[in-house]
Amino acid sequence: MKFPSYTTPREKLWFYTYRTFCGLVLFFLVAPLIVVIPLSFTNSVFLQFIPEMKIFSFDTWSFNFDGYGTRWYKELLGICTANSGTTVCTDRWMIGIKNSALIAVFATFFASVLGTLAALGLSNRHMPFNRLIMALMISPMIVPLIITAAGMFFFFAKVNLVATLPGLIIAHTILGIPFVVITVTASLAGFDNNLLRAGATLGGSPLRNFLKIQAPLIAPGVISGALFAFITSFDEVVIVLFVGGPEQYTLPRQMWSGIRNEISPTILAAATILVIFSILLLTTLEMLRRRAEKIRGITPH
Amino acid sequence: MSVSSNIDSKGQLLTNDGVPLKESLKKSLRRTKIRSFLLLLAPLLFLLIMFVTPIGSLLSRSVDDTSINVVLPQTFAQYELWEDKSQIPSEEMFAAVINDIRSTHKMENSEGKNIGKNLLGKAGTRMTYEYSGWRSLLLKTVKSATKVNKRSKEEVKPYTWEAPYKEKMIKRDKRWGKVEFWQSLGAMKDPYTMGYYLNAVDLRYDANKNIIEKKEHLKIYKTIWMRTLQVSLMVTIFCLLLAYPVSYLLATLPMRTSNLLMICVLMPFWTSLLVRIVAWMIMLQQNGVVNDTLVSILPCFEGMVNLPFFGETNLDLCFSDEDRIPMMYNFTGTIIVMTQVLLPFMILPIYSVMRGIPPSYMKAAQNLGATPTRAFIRVYMPQSVPGIGAGCILVFIVAIGYYITPELVGGKDGLMIGNFVAREMQQTLNWGLAAAMGAILLSAVLILYWAYDRLIGIDNLKMG
Numbered sequence: 195m196k197f198p199s200y201t202t203p204r205e206k207l208w209f210y211t212y213r214t215f216c217g218l219v220l221f222f223l224v225a226p227l228i229v230v231i232p233l234s235f236t237n238s239v240f241l242q243f244i245p246e247m248k249i250f251s252f253d254t255w256s257f258n259f260d261g262y263g264t265r266w267y268k269e270l271l272g273i274c275t276a277n278s279g280t281t282v283c284t285d286r287w288m289i290g291i292k293n294s295a296l297i298a299v300f301a302t303f304f305a306s307v308l309g310t311l312a313a314l315g316l317s318n319r320h321m322p323f324n325r326l327i328m329a330l331m332i333s334p335m336i337v338p339l340i341i342t343a344a345g346m347f348f349f350f351a352k353v354n355l356v357a358t359l360p361g362l363i364i365a366h367t368i369l370g371i372p373f374v375v376i377t378v379t380a381s382l383a384g385f386d387n388n389l390l391r392a393g394a395t396l397g398g399s400p401l402r403n404f405l406k407i408q409a410p411l412i413a414p415g416v417i418s419g420a421l422f423a424f425i426t427s428f429d430e431v432v433i434v435l436f437v438g439g440p441e442q443y444t445l446p447r448q449m450w451s452g453i454r455n456e457i458s459p460t461i462l463a464a465a466t467i468l469v470i471f472s473i474l475l476l477t478t479l480e481m482l483r484r485r486a487e488k489i490r491g492i493t494p495h
Numbered sequence: 496m497s498v499s500s501n502i503d504s505k506g507q508l509l510t511n512d513g514v515p516l517k518e519s520l521k522k523s524l525r526r527t528k529i530r531s532f533l534l535l536l537a538p539l540l541f542l543l544i545m546f547v548t549p550i551g552s553l554l555s556r557s558v559d560d561t562s563i564n565v566v567l568p569q570t571f572a573q574y575e576l577w578e579d580k581s582q583i584p585s586e587e588m589f590a591a592v593i594n595d596i597r598s599t600h601k602m603e604n605s606e607g608k609n610i611g612k613n614l615l616g617k618a619g620t621r622m623t624y625e626y627s628g629w630r631s632l633l634l635k636t637v638k639s640a641t642k643v644n645k646r647s648k649e650e651v652k653p654y655t656w657e658a659p660y661k662e663k664m665i666k667r668d669k670r671w672g673k674v675e676f677w678q679s680l681g682a683m684k685d686p687y688t689m690g691y692y693l694n695a696v697d698l699r700y701d702a703n704k705n706i707i708e709k710k711e712h713l714k715i716y717k718t719i720w721m722r723t724l725q726v727s728l729m730v731t732i733f734c735l736l737l738a739y740p741v742s743y744l745l746a747t748l749p750m751r752t753s754n755l756l757m758i759c760v761l762m763p764f765w766t767s768l769l770v771r772i773v774a775w776m777i778m779l780q781q782n783g784v785v786n787d788t789l790v791s792i793l794p795c796f797e798g799m800v801n802l803p804f805f806g807e808t809n810l811d812l813c814f815s816d817e818d819r820i821p822m823m824y825n826f827t828g829t830i831i832v833m834t835q836v837l838l839p840f841m842i843l844p845i846y847s848v849m850r851g852i853p854p855s856y857m858k859a860a861q862n863l864g865a866t867p868t869r870a871f872i873r874v875y876m877p878q879s880v881p882g883i884g885a886g887c888i889l890v891f892i893v894a895i896g897y898y899i900t901p902e903l904v905g906g907k908d909g910l911m912i913g914n915f916v917a918r919e920m921q922q923t924l925n926w927g928l929a930a931a932m933g934a935i936l937l938s939a940v941l942i943l944y945w946a947y948d949r950l951i952g953i954d955n956l957k958m959g
Contacts, residue, residue, distance in 0.1 A: 205867075216744045219737045220759040223838060226774030227766055229784055233777060242782045308538040315534035318527055327535065329948060334546055336944045338896020340913040341550065341933045344920050348556070349549035368546045371538065429767040432898055436920070449769045453776070453903055462777075465770040472765040476758065 227469050234462035237263045241459060266463040287464065290448040297359065297444065298427040301366035305423040308367065309374025310416050314408075316375070317382045328375075335372035342369075343436040350437055357439025365433045370423025374416065381415025381486065414486035418479050425475060550937070557930035560688040566618040567595045571684040580681075580702055583674055589661040596633075596640045597654070624925060625690065625700075626679035632670045639667055678702030691931035696720070716915070716932070723911040726829060726901075727894040731841075733834045734890050735883065738841035742882070745842070746849035764839040772903050775832045779822040786819040824906030832904050837893060841886040844951075848882030881951065888947045892940055912936055 197206060238244055238261070247261035272285035312331050316324060334342065346365055347356065355361030385408070393403040431446035438447065445464065452461045501509045508516040564571065569591035577584045599618075602611035615637055622629030643652040656663060665672040682690055682700035693699055693706060697714040701707045708714075745753045745760075763771060778784045793814040802808050822828055852875065860870035898913035905914070912932060919929035 212740065213744075216741050219741045219838075220756060222737070222835060223763050224759050226771060226778050226835070227763060229777055230770065230774045241777055242780070243784065243787065308541055311534045312538035315531040315538075318531035320524055320528055321531045321535075322528075325948070327539065329944070330542060330547075331538065333944070334542075336892060336940060337550065338898070338913060338933075338936060338940060340896060340898040340916050341553070341937050342546070344916065344929060344933060345549035345551075345553035346545075347920070348926075349545075349552055364545055368542065371542065425765060429769070431769065446767065446769055449767075449773070450903075453769065453773060461773050465767070465773050468767045468770050472762065472767070476761055476765050480754075 230462055230465045230469060234266060234459060234466040235262045235264065236459055236462075237261055237265055239458060241457060241462070266459040269458075269460045270463045270467075286443060286448055287445070287460065290443050290445040293442055294428050294445040297362050297366055297442075298424050300363045301370055301427040302420050302424040304363070304367040305370030306374050306416055306420045309371045309419055309423070310378050310412070312371070313375050313378035313382060313412075313415075316379065317385070328379075331375045332372040334368050339430075339432040343433045346433065347436045356437055357441065359442060361437055362434065362442055362444075365437055366423075366427040366430060369426050369430065369433070370420075373422035373426065374419030377419035377422065378412055378415040381412045385411060414482045418482050421475055421479055425472070553930050554934050554937070555930075556926055557691050557934045558687045558689065559927065560621075560683060560690070561686045562614070563618050563621045563683050564686050566599045566614050567592070567680075567683075569595050570680065574677075574680050574684055577677075580678060581674065583672060584677055586659050586661045588677070589664055589671070590658060592636070592664075593640050593656070593660050596637050600637065600641045620924075621927075622679070622683065624694065624928070625682050626676060628670060629676065629679070632668055632676065635668055636664065636671075639663075675702075688927075691927040692935070694928055695931045695935060719910065719912055719915055722908075723895060723913075726826075726833065726897075726909075726911055727891050729830055730833045730837060730894045731887050731890045733830070734838050734841040735887060737834070738838060738845055738886065739879075739883070742842050742845040742849055745846050746852075747854065760839050760842050763835065768836065768899060771836060772832060772900060775828070775835070775904065776823060779828060779831065781819050781821065781823075783823070785822065789814050790816065790819070823904055824909075826905070826909045828904040828906065829901050829909035829911075832900050833894060833897060836900065837890045840889050840893060844885035844889065845879060845882035848885070849879055852878045885947070885951045888943055888950070892943045892947070895943075896936060896940060 197209075232247075233241070233243065236244075236247060238246070244261065249259065250257055270287045272288050309331075312327075315321065316328050316331070318324070321327075342365075346361075350356045350361050350365075355364065389407050390403050393407050394400075398406065429446055431444075431450050434442065434444050434447045435450070438444070449461055449464060452458065501511070503509050503515065510516055510519045512519075570588065573584070573588040573591040577588060596615065599614055600611045602609070602614060604610045615633065619630035619633040622633060640654070640656055642655045644655050645652065647653055670676055679702070681702060681704055682688065690700060695716055697709045697717045698706050699709050741760075745756055748756070776783070780786075795813045795815070799807055799809055822831065856874050856878070857867075857870050860874040861867060865873065895911075896913055897911055898917060901909050901911045902914050902917070905911070913936070916929050916932050916936070919925045919932070
């Protein structure tokens with residue numbers, strides 16, 4: 195780092211202290227996620243770094259990977275090996291992943307459709323109770339999950355939706371709507387209504403106008419909202435605990451019982467996959483954001 | 496076409512179709528309103544039916560006391576006639592209890608299935624919340640009161656117990672002779688009750704329906720409410736302390752670098768909450784990464800030294816295996832994990848506000864003779880207050896209703912009110928109490944939500 199010549203030593207010291215502090219905070223944010231990855235390749239049954247996992251030995255001056263293997267990934271996939279040892283081989287993880295994906299895909303679809311409709315409707319400033327309806331649309335994100343889950347449990351019990359797939363999809367759709375509403379509203383914020391009027395004077399029908407003019411502009415908003423909705427559904431456990439039955443064992447549900455009862459490194463294998471998954475999603479989102487900026491003519495600083 | 500031809504006799508502007516412009520505009524405005532309304536219809540209905548109704552029905556449970564009124568109508572009617580409430584009631588009240596028990600016991604639903612026994616069980620449970628012992632007393636009495644004389648030749652076999660009941664009941668169970676049991680009926684006689692709310696804050700009704708404090712050993716919820724508040728406040732403060740400097744760094748660095756560092760902030764935001772909890776378990780447990788590192792890194796010195804003033808002292812500066820700090824499954828664990836989980840919620844709003852503060856202001860202030868510190872405090876900080884407000888309210892709202900994290904890492908002394916709502920829902924099955932606690936929690940959240948909307952506006956809520 196180059197300092198101007200007039201910088202006092204105290205300022206330099208302050209500068210480095212400050213940077214170190216920020217570095218530590220950022221480290222605090224990501225460190226736990228990074229620790230998960232090497233530990234998921236352990237060969238032992240413990241959720242801790244054991245001496246065998248030392249990669250480099252200073253005594254013999256050599257590398258050693260004996261403590262590592264893909265044992266827990268096999269367990270995750272339901273592939274049983276003879277030396278599975280203490281843990282019981284189960285296909286619950288795979289069932290969980292399938293259920294989670296199924297629920298998340300449907301919930302994301304419905305949330306995107308409903309959320310986009312709501313955002314389009316709310317974009318009209320002359321709409322009465324605009325603010326109130328907006329607050330209502332976002333409230334599923336604000337209301338504590340435990341209250342939503344308890345309420346839905348009683349309500350779904352009355353209408354026979356407890357322990358059914360549709361019940362969970364409905365519940366997750368509701369949790370996803372706020373994200374779509376927020377992102378689509380944001381992408382509509384800079385929208386110039388004159389564009390639609392220009393389209394109309396050129397003879398475009400309202401539907402055609404929407405598809406040709408508005409839809410491409412809000413598409414990045416819809417997609418990023420959908421990603422939020424997907425990840426919310428894919429990670430949701432409280433509602434599944436209350437409303438879901440044994441048939442709807444999702445991945446987070448399996449992780450939950452793993453953490454509470456029979457904690458094994460299989461969880462770490464699942465966690466690693468989820469971390470990689472979230473990195474992929476984050477990259478997609480960043481690309482979408484850049485694309486949206488390009489479309490709307492906003493150049494990054 | 497000239498402009499003048501578009502004005503009618505009254506001087507109003509006309510459109511090309513000859514309609515006054517004002518009306519035409521009004522019409523088109525109405526049309527856009529209708530279109531917006533139609534767009535909103537589906538999502539709004541879906542949310543009202545599937546989200547608002549369930550929460551409403553949950554809240555209605557917090558005051559609902561009809562289940563007990565169905566079971567003991569005559570008893571409650573007699574309760575009104577009971578004059579001296581410090582004395583055991585007269586025979587009529589005892590007879591009313593027996594009659595109520597007998598008529599409920601025979602109750603059937605529309606399909607002819609007996610539901611009475613179930614109702615009596617539920618009533619007993621409800622009564623126990625008001626005065627402990629009611630359930631066993633009631634169920635014991637149900638058994639005696641509904642016993643029939645099997646040897647009787649009549650078609651409807653008569654009950655073995657016959658009036659007067661007062662002495663028989665007291666003989667069967669001494670508790671019927673205790674006035675406290677009878678007095679506690681007063682809190683249940685109305686179809687609506689505030690009892691669950693009182694229970695949720697460690698209060699109760701006495702015999703005359705005055706609100707009094709619960710006995711010391713029965714007070715549990717006040718500490719939980721205080722702890723919920725304490726955890727939420729502490730997490731908010733820690734998040735602010737950690738987030739403010741980082742946000743400032745991110746806002747002042749060139750865009751390219753700050754976008755790169757932003758990944759560190761967004762990564763945990765995008766990672767499954769359960770994954771983060773598992774990660775923290777590995778970090779913070781007794782044999783976890785943090786404790787291992789402390790043991791191996793901290794300098795170890797043990798032995799006799801000759802210190803000035805102290806003389807020969809046995810010095811133990813070791814951080815050995817016995818010194819490992821318990822950081823998981825307790826209050827500390829809850830605070831650490833929640834701070835990390837909620838930190839992005841604080842960084843993002845502060846960052847987006849700071850990005851909008853022109854750096855030239857600070858330079859101008861320094862140009863006018865302020866020291867960098869003074870310029871920062873007097874010029875920069877006041878402008879970042881909206882971000883601080885947004886972040887703090889957001890973190891506090893999310894923290895106050897937390898359930899998963901305290902449940903998994905909180906142990907015993909890290910549990911919050913959300914965990915007790917779940918406990919009443921799933922284990923003790925006191926749904927009225929769960930609903931009352933949920934209602935109090937929800938109203939706190941909604942007040943903060945309203946404040947957030949007034950101060951910042953929910954449409955400014957940004958993610959990622």
